[in-house]
Amino acid sequence: MRLPRLRPLTLTARLVAVAVLLVAVAATLIGAATTLAMRDHLSDKLNESVLASIRRTEGPGPRPGPGGGVIDIGNQPPGTLVALPDLDDGYILGNRGDDGDELDADEVSELASVPVDGRVHDVRVGRGSYRVTAVDTNQGLLVIGQSTDDLDDAVASLLAAEAAFLLLGVLGAAGVGTWVVRRQLAPLREVAATAHRVAELPLASGDIEMAERVPDRLTDERTEIGQVGSALNAMLDHVEDSLGQRHRSEQQVRQFVADASHELRTPLATIAGYTELARHRPETSGTALDKVETESARMTALVEDLLLLARLDSGRPLERGPVDLSRLLLEAVDDARVVDAERSWRLSLPDEPITVTGDEARLHQVVTNLLTNARTHTPAGSTVTVTATPEGFTVHDDGPGFAPDLAPHAFERFTRGDVARTRGGAGLGLSLVQAIVAAHGGSVELTSSPGDTTITVALPSPHP
Structure with missing residues (x-):
């Protein structure tokens, strides 16, 4: 049989x-x-009273006692026990004018065992407990003592009073403690209420705005509750930032899919149109095939760029090895001079070769994309200067530069400097540059103004 689970306190x-x-x-x-x-x-x-009683006795005397004895016990207080076991006599003194109460033979015989040692002893006779002492006289053993009833009653009264005060103290401590603890824990309940309100927010999708925060008065880290409140606020800030990044990432993915679909739809529509033209007008089949081949190559390049971006986003590692950056820049600038003679291509290299660690093919793609971007967005007669540095290289041109509203988004995917899309390209060149450089552990920076545009690429040096 399973016992019921107790409710936690x-x-x-x-x-x-x-x-x-x-x-x-x-x-x-x-x-x-x-x-x-x-x-x-x-x-x-x-004990002092009992010893004082024995000191009052003066030995034999002419005055008979209540039991017929001839011993003088002195002036003793009422209630004093006096026993002469050898004479089989004993009594308890009464008040003035009262003969007192005589002890029976059994009670007197019980007192005969009290030792004569000058000390006080506890004895119990038929009528109660007594504190007694004994002394030898010429009439035999004399036992004198006093009842412990007053002492026991006083102790019992004190215990009863203490028990009553203990009960009142416990009840008072429970009531006051409950009020104080609940008051002190009120800030903690307020922090918990904030957490509950945040937990009730719909956080699964969409743009999340988490305005709930623990009040500043409950975030003083010099107190335990303040530490909890501060930690909760820090966690909510982190969660809100993460949800915001997730939302922006979702928006970027949607925009990416939409832009990719648009880029692929254009060449597909062109291919479909020329295919239909060749079917109805066979004499145009040569021109149609040439156009289909051109658009197929354009789609192939786009898909390859998208696949490369996807691989880089997934964190797939690139090849790692020493790359002669000076030779790579020299070859890329020579290729640009051959392809485009309308612009002035300059290269500045240090005396010593520059070597970096990375994937040579992808770094070549970075340089090529930057030079292609400079060629596409600068007028004829512009000067493009490539400068190698120990940290990487820069590409500078004296063209019109990026528009102010475009520069912050230059490295985003499908961002175009030509809004009318009359110059071709899918807007993936600079985004590929940033993704490849980031995969190498480097960084890319852009500064642009009319007549002065510089893209700086920083790459890690090879390990010693």
């Missing part, structure tokens, strides 16, 4: 229970110490 209940337990333990210890001290004090006083 709240933090308030546990703290109050600990406080009540501490109060109860402290009160119990104090009460016990007080009781023991009081009992010892009263016991000492009773």
